[in-house]
Amino acid sequence: MKNVWEKYLRGILFLYFEIYTVATLINSIIYLAKGVYEDPSGNWHEIDRAVIVLVAVIAYALIRYIKVNSFLLKIVIVYVPTMLLVFLYVYLRGLTVELAKTAYRDIFINYTAGFIFVTIVVFIINKLRKKNSK
Numbered sequence: 658m659k660n661v662w663e664k665y666l667r668g669i670l671f672l673y674f675e676i677y678t679v680a681t682l683i684n685s686i687i688y689l690a691k692g693v694y695e696d697p698s699g700n701w702h703e704i705d706r707a708v709i710v711l712v713a714v715i716a717y718a719l720i721r722y723i724k725v726n727s728f729l730l731k732i733v734i735v736y737v738p739t740m741l742l743v744f745l746y747v748y749l750r751g752l753t754v755e756l757a758k759t760a761y762r763d764i765f766i767n768y769t770a771g772f773i774f775v776t777i778v779v780f781i782i783n784k785l786r787k788k789n790s791k
Contacts, residue, residue: 673714680706701754708746709764712739713771720779728783732776743768 684706688696696702716739725731747764750756757763 669714669718672717673710676713677707677710680710701750705746705750709743709768712742712746713768713775715739716772717775717779720776721782728780736772739772740765740768 681703684696688694698705716735719735719739720731723731723735725734743764744761747756747760751760
């Protein structure tokens with residue numbers, strides 16, 4: 658179990674905390690710069706962010722650890738279901754609160770941008786590992 662913790666879970670768990678913290682800080686700075694001193698969406702906004710970051714970290718883990726020869730195919734295999742999972746979460750949230758008219762577009766843009774960033778990071782890490790192993 659310790660090997661599983663060291664090899665897989667610890668890194669992913671800390672990545673989750675790091676991304677969530679950075680996203681929360683950036684969001685807070687933007688609100689404060691606009692003169693908003695309390696999050697208008699309150700605690701639900703924090704839970705929404707936590708769920709979306711969780712999906713992004715799952716995507717990272719899948720990209721990093723799934724065994725597919727073609728990196729492009731791996732990206733498509735991971736992106737499509739995780740994007741659908743994000744859309745499902747937005748739909749479910751829409752059952753409890755009224756969503757903005759641009760909610761699906763906004764989450765598509767934000768998730769896709771984050772996914773592209775994660776993909777670039779994993780691609781660079783893989784290239785560096787291959788280079789160092791030679």
